Amino acid sequence: xxxxxxxxxxxxxxxxxxxxxxxxxxxxxxxxxxxxxxxxxxxxxxxxxxxxxxxxxxxxxxxxxxxxxxxxxxxxxxxxxxxxxxxxxxxxxxxxxxxxxxxxxxxxxxxxxxxxxxxxxxxxxxxxxxxxxxxxxxxxxxxxxxxxxxxxxxxxxxxxxxxxxxxxxxxxxxxxxxxxxxxxxxxxxxxxxxxxxxxxxxxxxxxxxxxxxxxxxxxxxxxxxxxxxxxxxxxxxxxxxxxxxxxxxxxxxxxxxxxxxxxxxxxxxxxxxxxxxxxxxxxxxxxxxxxxxxxxxxxxxxxxxxxxxxxxxxxxxxxxxxxxxxxxxxxxxxxxxxxxxxxxxxxxxxxxxxxxxxxxxxxxxxxxxxxxxxxxxxxxxxxxxxxxxxxxxxxxxxxxxxxxxxxxxxxxxxxxxxxxxxxxxxxxxx
Numbered sequence: 001x002x003x004x005x006x007x008x009x010x011x012x013x014x015x016x017x018x019x020x021x022x023x024x025x026x027x028x029x030x031x032x033x034x035x036x037x038x039x040x041x042x043x044x045x046x047x048x049x050x051x052x053x054x055x056x057x058x059x060x061x062x063x064x065x066x067x068x069x070x071x072x073x074x075x076x077x078x079x080x081x082x083x084x085x086x087x088x089x090x091x092x093x094x095x096x097x098x099x100x101x102x103x104x105x106x107x108x109x110x111x112x113x114x115x116x117x118x119x120x121x122x123x124x125x126x127x128x129x130x131x132x133x134x135x136x137x138x139x140x141x142x143x144x145x146x147x148x149x150x151x152x153x154x155x156x157x158x159x160x161x162x163x164x165x166x167x168x169x170x171x172x173x174x175x176x177x178x179x180x181x182x183x184x185x186x187x188x189x190x191x192x193x194x195x196x197x198x199x200x201x202x203x204x205x206x207x208x209x210x211x212x213x214x215x216x217x218x219x220x221x222x223x224x225x226x227x228x229x230x231x232x233x234x235x236x237x238x239x240x241x242x243x244x245x246x247x248x249x250x251x252x253x254x255x256x257x258x259x260x261x262x263x264x265x266x267x268x269x270x271x272x273x274x275x276x277x278x279x280x281x282x283x284x285x286x287x288x289x290x291x292x293x294x295x296x297x298x299x300x301x302x303x304x305x306x307x308x309x310x311x312x313x314x315x316x317x318x319x320x321x322x323x324x325x326x327x328x329x330x331x332x333x334x335x336x337x338x339x340x341x342x343x344x345x346x347x348x349x350x351x352x353x354x355x356x357x358x359x360x361x362x363x364x365x366x367x368x369x370x371x372x373x374x375x376x377x378x379x380x381x382x383x384x385x386x387x388x389x390x391x392x393x394x395x396x397x398x399x400x401x402x403x404x405x406x407x408x409x410x411x412x413x414x415x416x417x418x419x420x421x422x423x424x425x426x427x428x429x430x
Contacts, residue, residue, distance in 0.1 A: 009098035031152035034112030052161030061272035062242035069266030075134035082413040145185035160194040163201040164301040183208035219244035229270035234305040291402040303333040317404040319387035326357035346374035347383040
């Protein structure tokens, strides 16, 4: 008999910590059983599942913002969190406080005592969204598709951000393996919208959609004249995908898919931290920091988008804070960034994360490319202080010479622990 119970947010967090943040058990049986026991096999809200490799979080943010601009009460479930788990569950843009989870969490653990960390939060999100009267739930998948916990939820539409090579140790060694796993989330005839894909990934999506009789639409990127709340030309791909999904869903809410004014407001007001997030006016322990540029780019595909943004905006970082996870193929992305920022000092903090790459190993790679360009920093705060002491390149205005922080969302999470105000829509510099 299950004896687990919660009386506070702290109890819930201790339980989650005990489940193991990175523990995975690739099956959907526990999810299906818990959802059935809670009466959520067919939830009382419309659900959009967002999958892919790069751009899932941004696509989900655009879609949530579009729905909110049309007056739809919208739940947004994303991962990972940066500082607090309640960042993952948002209603109309605001976190659903962990203190309000207790009753629902007790029901979830009673129905699913063996749920993994991600499964527990996925079921909890579905239950809380149902109880909070959410009309549309935008649900970001984790690392895969076939056995991702979010795939146990019934979806009314699926959205595929660009699929690239990542998590090869879990999903398979080639892009085709990875795309096939993600495409396996197509489990019904619900419509599927996709961003433009590599040919192999597009083939897998077409085949999976055909097997299920699901209509498949490849969305076009938005034109350069559309104002977006998220920076970078690659966001036009994610915004175009989100808009295609919204137009598919609008009739479900009795709304026109052609309300250009509301669509414009939704796209322009989208926000998600850590995606080419420019920050001005932040302080660390009372010390003013130079402009910051924060981005979660961690693989070659994401790093190419970051480098392109630096070029498009004519930005020349004065310093770079870089760290990454060691179980990813991080070397190509790190080398690409280093080559594109010649003469810029790199500071590599050690991360408090069991999966983190060794900081000394990262520094060795950078210094092999160009001697004496990188050094280890004790932690993120120390790295920020070192970077803040670096002057802009000669002739470059301070605003055009930010400190660039990138390489992993987990690096950003440690920065946000010092600067939590940067996580919200009214963050400094926004």
